[in-house]
Amino acid sequence: MTTLQLKNIVKRYKSQTVLDDLSLSVADGETLVLFGPSGAGKTVLLRMVAGVIEPDEGQILIGGEDMAEVDAEHRGIGMAFQNFALFPHMSAFDNIASPLTATRSSKDAIAAGVQKVAKLLKIDHVLSHHPKALSNGQKQRTALARALAGSPPLLLLDDPLRNVDAKLRFEMRLELPRLLAAQGATVVYVTQDYKEAMALGDRIAVMSQGRIRQIGTPAEIYLAPADIEIARLFGDPTINLLDVVPKEGPDGIYVELSDVRIALPGMPGAVVGKSCVIGLRPEAIVFTKAGAPGAIPVAVEAETPLNEKTVTLVMTMRKREVLVSRPAGTPGPASGPAHIAVDGRTAFLFDKQSGALIASAAASMTRNGEAA
Amino acid sequence: METTSTFEKIFRGTALLLIVLFFMFPILWIFLMSFQTNETILRIPPSVVFTPTFENYQALITGKLTSAAGTLDIAFMRNLGNSVFLSVASVAVALVLGVPAAYAFARHKFRGSEDIAFTLLSFRFAPPLLVLLPLTQYFQWLGLADTYFGLIWVYQLICLPLILWIVRGYFEDISADVEYAYRIAGHSWFATFRKIALPLAGPGIAAAGLLAFIFAWNNFVFALVLASADKQPVTVGALAFVTASGIQYGQIAAAIVLSITPTLAIALYAQRYLVEGLSLGAVKG
């Protein structure tokens, strides 16, 4: 176990700035997820930590030590690549053994080490195969096993589940936290999948365009996304974003959707009269009966049943589209007119111009289980 | 998948036959010639009916050539040995020098790398005569004239650019991540180069080496100008049968056959590298 600190990292390729004054620190034993869209600079950052790309400016400290003059092989790192990067001319055994052979361990020790990690990843029966004889899942496990085999204090996992099928990804998402916990290593995990990020990260660093936009626990990020973009990235289906201008009433601050008032308790008074965007998670919206308090009339446009939930697209009177999500199997309208209700306590308000979060109505929300 | 009509089959077969005939006939004819005496070779019209003789090969191998002017000593086997030594050594040196350089150009886009690579390649295209003439003088001063060392150096002009250019393509086709993975696993760049890059580029290196060998083997003018008789390759040696007292056609033919044999043997042995090796990525874009 070790710590990782990045200080003011800058990386440019030709005229393009890939990493822009980026700082980050990962605590001993922590799993940090680097989350962001492709092109955000996650992979570059990871490779920089690994020591195969050099930063133009800034410092990388592992365990408090400056890595500027330390080559990749001396950084004590295990890394799994998105494309697996298995050695095609070596058997799975030799692939996994590579971190062990580097330390000149004895043959028996190597064999034992490989066996152990192979068992853990359930690939001990294919160790003699070459990569091209392995299934995609086996390749992925071999790549992971190779990263783990040397018991490195710092593990870098570059979207290791990206190139495997959904079933396997689901399995591994369940299995990985256990594995990583067993390793006890400090982990930096790169992913584009917010569910993976939330499932695995002690903290999540959200990256875009070479910067870290927000860093925090999964709950913090889900419940208080720093800006509209982050709010969009987290959550499936994506958050509903509607232009509003908050007003102040006798009961406090509210916004209107199709002339129906939605109270926003706990919002600062400064938002009143400002052009804002309200963010409403689809799962925070429910279908209700006409006449119920706060019922908003809508027309159901389409219904999409997903695995564990059903997503419905509805249209408000003012022709604004809203997504509503409900657990699969619960009743709801499939077409025609309907009514929805919004719990103002779950809403976010963003500044329309900057996109920054002004306030989240309830940071104390307890529904993150549903979001995952 | 592909539908082949009878007509096409016949067309392909005929075309292939004609091609094989065109490319193989001269070699076959020379092969037959090498088992004939001057007398049967010079018959008009030519004929394939003759009593084979091993005289020509015997003369070449023993180094005694009987001609109109008596017995001549010839050093053909020595020439053959020189060719083998010069070609093998030159290709070996070119591999030792060229493969790491090719690796550097493929993996590290460093300042001026493209320019250096192009400069190296452009040597392949410099007319050999241009450098050869002043070179004789410099070799004289440096004491490199008439040394195998000097010759092998000059042969780099043929081998090195070829190897650089082809092998570089191979290295570029190896995923960089595979190498990164090995380094991150704790191995030095050198171990990575040796255990990952080299084996993966192996077929390409073999193919490039084979091509370089062929070109080195076929060279004529370098050794002639720069070295004494005991270091001449077979390409010069074969001219020894054109003597003032007559042309020994049979021996020339036998010499040609013997001089093709080593490259052919290597090519047959390494054929899968040559065709398959080149196809992996050597020259592709």
Added chain:
Amino acid sequence: MASTARERKAASGFRISRKALPYVLSLPALLVCIGILVPFLSAVVYSFQRYRLSQPWARQFNWGDNYINFMTDPGFWNTLKVSLIYAGTTVTLELILGLGIALLLQRRSTVNNFVSIMLLMPLMTAPALAALMWKLMTNPGFGILSYFASLIGLEDFRWASSPSSALFTVVLVDIWVYTPFIMILLLAGLRSLPTQPFEAAALDGVPRTFVFFRITLPMLTPYILTATLFRLLDSIQQFDIIYAMTQGGPGDTLTVFQVEAYLNFFQSTNVGRSAALMVILWAITYFLSNVFIKHWLRLRERARGES
């Protein structure tokens, strides 16, 4: 565990800095070649001199005179013309023939593999010796090819010895020796092409000529470029075959650059003119290779960008 990094680093000892590594790797190759650069520069200097070995006292810089003299020298223009015609003809024919053969042998089978290796034999024959072989075969007396020619009614076909057929004859030998080179590169290229586009095209019933011109050829372009580059630049510098077969004759039918420069040096010992000829030849090859390689690198970059 936390201090592993430091321990490992200490164990490594000598370390080449990462920035220096590529230079260190390419330096030996560069040094070897730079050794060759020195004589190259000397030759360029010679080309600006009045320099005949047989008149050492008259050696002096005449700057561009050697080059300026070429302008009015019909011999030079003939050399340029012959060299370009030779290179153009051989490369075009070898490319067409090589591509045709490669297409015939494209499918992997024992017969095809065997044939492709057999076809490499001419490439392994040193051009100097190949020329000798062809000289034997085209001898008007006992030459088998002359005999064949007479069988099909070409009683007096004079091969390399007549101005009307000399070019044909040396081109024929060049084709014989070097078509296998193009063939093997293109065969390698054909066999490494991805199969999907062809399968798709076949399923869609696309005509085969269309497939060839719109799929095969474009995908083969990098290979064709490399093969053409190597051949073209070798061909414009052809020496062995022409010198061995005709020494540039009959007349000045085949006085290509290298032959002319060789004779200028070794027979006339006119070093200045010889060097100037070579420098011009070098400039031509440098220009051609530059064009080709820029194109090649661009193709390669594009291929990379797409993948």
Added chain:
Amino acid sequence: MYEKEKDLIGAFLRGEVDRRGMLKGLGAMGITAGAAGTLFNMMATNAHAADFDWKAHSGKSLKLLLNKHPYADAMIANLQTFKDLTGIEVSYDVFPEDVYFDKVTAALSSGSTEYDAFMTGAYMTWTYGPAGWITDLNEWIKDPAKTNPNYAWDDFLPGVRNSCAWNGTPGGELGSDDAKQWCIPWGYEQNDLTYNKTMLDKIGGKVPGNLDELIETAGKASKDLGGPYGIGVRGSRSWATIHPGFLSGYANFGQKDLNVSADGKLSAAMNTAESRAFHSKWVQMIQESGPKDWSTYTWYQVGTDLGAGASAMMFDADILGYFMNGGTNKEAGNLAFASFAANPAATSATPNIWIWSLAMSNFSKDKDATWYFMQWASGAEHAIFGATKMDFVNPVRQSVWKDEIFRERLNKSYAGYVDMFDKSAPGASIKFTPQPLFFDVTTEWASTLQKMVAKEVPVDEGLDMLVQSIDTQLKEAGLG
């Protein structure tokens, strides 16, 4: 044993008895030629040792650059004698003739100290001498301390010896008083007619006595023999095409390659009426009855064809005919030789000659020791050894030509050879004008001939172009 004989040979070597006398004496004593040779060599060694300090350079070593040639073979066969005589170690490099002169040029132009002496032709010394690559040998020949008293410099055929001496002035006369001896003649070739007796008999032709008759007979042979062509001459794009039969015939009409003006300026001389006529006839001869691929013909093809019965005659080096008349050649024994004067008006032949010579490299590390080798190799003893035991024809020493054994050997198997020599030798010399652009002029000349024969250019026009081009080149080189 053989005491008397030894005395006789000793007397010869000391100059007391002439060669003829010695051989007569030996014959009377019942000594066979072979035994005489052995004795002779034995005695030669002794005699030299007595009169001249052959061991002065003992322990030194020399290296030679040699062309693959019967002369070189003869020398190598006898080399042990030299080593025993002098204690000098000799090594050598032999290169095929195709590349030999290129190798010499490469070695000398780079100032290589590797070779001490090398084989060359007289034409080449016109480049090597002015270039400073070879040494004027007069210094040694004329120094009694360095040259053994029996060397007999005057024994060399005068025309041949003079042809190897030039004062270095472009156009300067060969063998003039101020000439430098650039090389020592070793063996030489006269260009005369060699013909296939059987074939000429078959067509009922007589041996041609001039160019017109040659053209006629060659034409007849081509037509009547059904296969073989009439006359073999060289045709490659090289000086070698000009110097044998072509120049010999050309000179017989009193024609020259270059004119030398009073102030020493050179200009081309091929556009005279006589020259035009000669060129026309020569071209016609090749077109009508020359080899089909004449323009690739070198020494080898011309000779091989005659030896293999593919041609009826050749106008080329006499020794080429000599080689073709022996060995495994199909026509061996059928060939005969005749002195050939192309000009009906000429009284005798004026063959141009090629002289294989020995030259000393200016970069030699030990010139005195090198001279020891050169005087031995060009000495009478080795000449006799080569001429009688090996194919060291044609010898350049008059004494050898007078040698009965040698003459007899020739007369027995080489019909007309000695006669041809006797008739041609007086007129035999180099007919070229010595000047440094020799190879430029002759290569272009050959190239022009090729164009004429291929009917690419008419003879008159071709000659005008040739003259103009050569004049330009001479001017450019500061000679015209």
